[in-house]
Amino acid sequence: MTRHVEATQSWLEAVTYQMTKMSHKEQAANLAGPIALLKAQATQTFEYCARQACQIFGGLAYTRGGQGEKVERLSREVRAYSIPGGSEEIMLDLGMRQAMKQYEQVSKL
Numbered sequence: 001m002t003r004h005v006e007a008t009q010s011w012l013e014a015v016t017y018q019m020t021k022m023s024h025k026e027q028a029a030n031l032a033g034p035i036a037l038l039k040a041q042a043t044q045t046f047e048y049c050a051r052q053a054c055q056i057f058g059g060l061a062y063t064r065g066g067q068g069e070k071v072e073r074l075s076r077e078v079r080a081y082s083i084p085g086g087s088e089e090i091m092l093d094l095g096m097r098q099a100m101k102q103y104e105q106v107s108k109l
Contacts, residue, residue, distance in 0.1 A: 001052050004045040011038055033098025036091040043082035050075040 015034055019027055053071045054061040060068030061075065082088060 033095040037095035040088045040091040050078045
């Protein structure tokens with residue numbers, strides 16, 4: 001779980017740094033795809049960690065009280081966190097379309 005979280009956090013910091021150094025026009029042209037892919041990565045990481053926490057806690061992960069309360073709540077609500085900003089499929093499609101568009105522009109040079 002740490003490996004997934006650390007990789008996602010590093011990517012988030014890299015994109016945030018790029019946002020602080022780019023104009024709004026550059027951000028729209030260059031970061032919409034990576035941000036969409038990062039959102040999909042973050043939600044997939046959250047789902048993975050919730051699933052692994054359920055494995056670790058066993059039966060306690062399904063109780064609404066006690067030691068497994070937070071794990072139960074997070075595993076129940078994990079999908080609700082990913083849907084409001086756009087489904088993963090749409091985010092992945094957007095990210096790949098922009099990556100292909102940028103690749104085509106670079107390969108023409």
